[in-house]
Amino acid sequence: MSEERLVLDDETPVTTVTAAQREGGTLRILLQWERQVTARGLQRSTDVHLGCLWETQDRHSGAVQSLGDLLMAPGYGARQVLRLGPRSEEAGEELLVDGRHVDVLRRLVLYLYSTNEQAPDFAALAPHLTVRRRDGSRLQMWAAGAPAGARTCALASVHHVAGDLVVRRENEFFPGPQAEVAAAYGFDDLEWGPGGTTPRTA
Numbered sequence: 001m002s003e004e005r006l007v008l009d010d011e012t013p014v015t016t017v018t019a020a021q022r023e024g025g026t027l028r029i030l031l032q033w034e035r036q037v038t039a040r041g042l043q044r045s046t047d048v049h050l051g052c053l054w055e056t057q058d059r060h061s062g063a064v065q066s067l068g069d070l071l072m073a074p075g076y077g078a079r080q081v082l083r084l085g086p087r088s089e090e091a092g093e094e095l096l097v098d099g100r101h102v103d104v105l106r107r108l109v110l111y112l113y114s115t116n117e118q119a120p121d122f123a124a125l126a127p128h129l130t131v132r133r134r135d136g137s138r139l140q141m142w143a144a145g146a147p148a149g150a151r152t153c154a155l156a157s158v159h160h161v162a163g164d165l166v167v168r169r170e171n172e173f174f175p176g177p178q179a180e181v182a183a184a185y186g187f188d189d190l191e192w193g194p195g196g197t198t199p200r201t202a
Contacts, residue, residue: 036125050110108158149175
């Protein structure tokens with residue numbers, strides 16, 4: 001297994017996960033952050049979470065996030081392409097992408113958000129995504145340079161291009177909730193509930 005690591009940053013913002021690197025397996029996307037402790041060394045709870053806007057080839061769209069219990073999509077029954085795992089301060093929060101059915105997707109936007117109206121301390125948390133490919137190699141990217149008051153961050157986008165997945169670090173911050181991320185990235189058909197934090201579902 002390869003231990004290769006590629007960091008996506010301002011100088012190298014884009015890479016490709018080929019069909020061979022993800023075919024038949026699970027693409028794992030893990031959000032982690034710096035552990036926060038009190039003056040006595042006790043762990044403090046944090047409020048940064050992983051979400052994902054998705055769009056299928058036939059232009060249906062939605063979101064996967066723990067807020068609102070939108071934990072899997074799109075698909076039917078057990079055949080869900082995206083599955084969000086439980087979040088913990090120690091392990092982080094992981095999104096699983098089923099490589100067997102990923103061809104139904106047109107694109108993804110991976111975003112970070114808080115569950116209340118307060119802005120996360122992005123500088124202290126240093127949140128980052130790790131994308132693990134089938135061959136064991138890793139892609140990593142950090143949320144960096146957040147302006148004061150930033151509440152959400154579109155950290156990465158993933159585009160399905162001729163069987164490959166093109167991964168791009170976006171690192172774009174917004175002062176408002178998830179609905180602002182959706183509007184900025186063209187998810188215009190999504191309707192959002194009060195506060196713009198959870199999309200309405202049929």
